[in-house]
Amino acid sequence: MTSTLSTVLYQLARFTSIELFFIAIGTLTTIIIALIGAILYIMLAKRNIAKQQAQLQQQFKYWLVSIILQEPDQQLQRFEVPDDIKPLLYRRFARKALLAELIRLKNDLSGQSGNNLIKLYNELQLDRLSAYDMRNGRWYDKAKGIQELAVMEQKAYIDEIYPLANHRHPMVRMEAQIALVCLQQYEGLSFFENLKYPLTEWHHIKLLQLLANHPIPSETIVNSWLNSSNPSVVQFALKLIAEQHATQFQNEVIARLSHPSDAVRNQAIACLGEIPSAPAATALRTHYSSESSKVLQLTILSGLVKTGTAGELPFLQELQLAPDESVRLAALKTIQHLQQQA
Template identity: 30%
Template sequence: MPFLEVHPIQYLKTGYLVVAMFVLLGVLFSVVLFMLLYLLARKKREKQKERWHQPVDLLIRRAIFFEESPDRMQIPITPGVSRWLKRSYFRQFLLDEMITAKKSFSGNAAENLVRLYNQLRLERLSLTKLSSLKWHIRARCIQELAAMDQKDQVGKIYRLTNHPNEFIRMEAQSAIVHFYGFEGLRFLDVVSQPISEWQQIQLLAQLPKTLGAGLKGMESWLKSSNSSVISFALKLARIHRRFELHDAVAGCLDHHNPAVRIQALKCLQDICNETTATLIIGRYEKNDRLYRIAALETLQCMGPESAEQQIGFLQKELLNEDDTIKLATARVLATVSGRGTQSLDDFEKAGEYPWNEIIRQAKGEQTKSGKAA
């Protein structure tokens, strides 16, 4: 007699298992079928896009080279395009192509593309998306409106610059900066949501390379309760060399957020004056390792005059137990020809490891950068 009358697995009725298996196979065949139909549909759509591509390309070219005259107020539209315009899929395709083209042009050509957008009333397509409940559709809509310079919609877009959804907020901020340049940054006065490093890079890329008279309110941004606004203002002050903000920037060295303190150091590197080195080193002891390394790197970049003021402090830091700090210190001293390099040579442990290797590297780098200059 077997020690087990009925195998536990036997409780799984064969019939049920077979039914379950066929259900799985049914789902499986449905998925395969769906996939094949989807591939077919996509192929058809791609062919359709290929068919549309030439007339759309022609229309965009016509728009780019369009010149208004009393008898020719509108960009001519071919009957084929007019017919297809009734289809929302085509309108979106056309809009995408226009946006791609607009990114490559400026001046009259870009203005003509906006004229075409307005002429075809494509803003209606964009605006229907602005009221969508889906964040990605709204974000896409804002991007379209910005790309097509729809300043009429600025009221609606501005309200979204502090939206809880980061993607809607990012697109709205970018759009406002796209419309108004530095003046568009006024949303920084009120924004309470964080501006990510990614978004800061995007905004900086959109701003004009030269400052002009448009940048106002930086002093208040440097005192903002939003740390990311301070970080952004510090980047702006650095890029545009706002020397008059030196004291306000130096004030950020005492900010509670370490990232702001590091950013302030980077900024001071480019707007320094004769007091900067003392201000930076004055806060050295009470800060952490990251600040200390960044402070020494800042000192290195500020030039030999600043470093020379701190030779005594630097000689002391050569004895720091952290090798990264030793190396950063040696690099600063190596920038000061005369007293600095002499102090490296005269350093009591210059012949011992690791100082011997550190000093050799610092001097080698300085020689190389001197040659490159």
């Protein structure tokens, strides 16, 4: 062992510092060239895959257009697959390209045309590709698979999607939650009961869009959301009440003005502006002095623009003497608006 080490040290000692420098430069240059080569290879491979996919989608497009245009009385037991398409369906890459084109078209179509695409999706068992992605370990595959199953109205997968509504990755759980509502409307919001994570603002918007044409099914379910331990669920319930101008929840909304979360109180104030009434105005005026957040106090004054009446003028006129200029300006704006209404 000692002799081997001595030999190595002797060989190293033979090199001058200049020789070692050139060896290091050569090694580094080789590594850089290899990395550049690998990057170029990956870029060319991706470009080639994208080109092949575009060609396949163009080939599928003409066939899919003929399927979209078929009327119910024109449909046979199964859609006919052209001879030039049949061999492609045995290739996974081609099936994924067809799936991508189907999803793209279905996102823009409804009614009979959309139903035709769903029927073809089922006939070709493309749900297996979507389900495989949903079950895959990579988050972006999961999110993509869930989205495809929702777009193609695959209710048979609801039981598999439901646990993903609490997935640790935000994109996966968001797609799962949207899919559940897309497939089941209000019933799909049952994941609220066990929700571990907060809903984002964008997520609220998406869920409300899906429910826009569906009236609130029962007061009980909304009241349970208003009493949720998850503040973002309470916010969603308040937004839903505001969107649908559900005045029957007025007392429950007023009660949320004392919620510990600033975000919930802010949403309750905004909600009362969408279901204006004398009790709502009184509740806002009364809550003003006990509100700890100056921002929310200003929000209350803005809310009185929508729900206030001439009865709030004495309260607002008192605020004209407040030391804070922003409060005085907000009160003045509300006074002017209420006087114009009167």
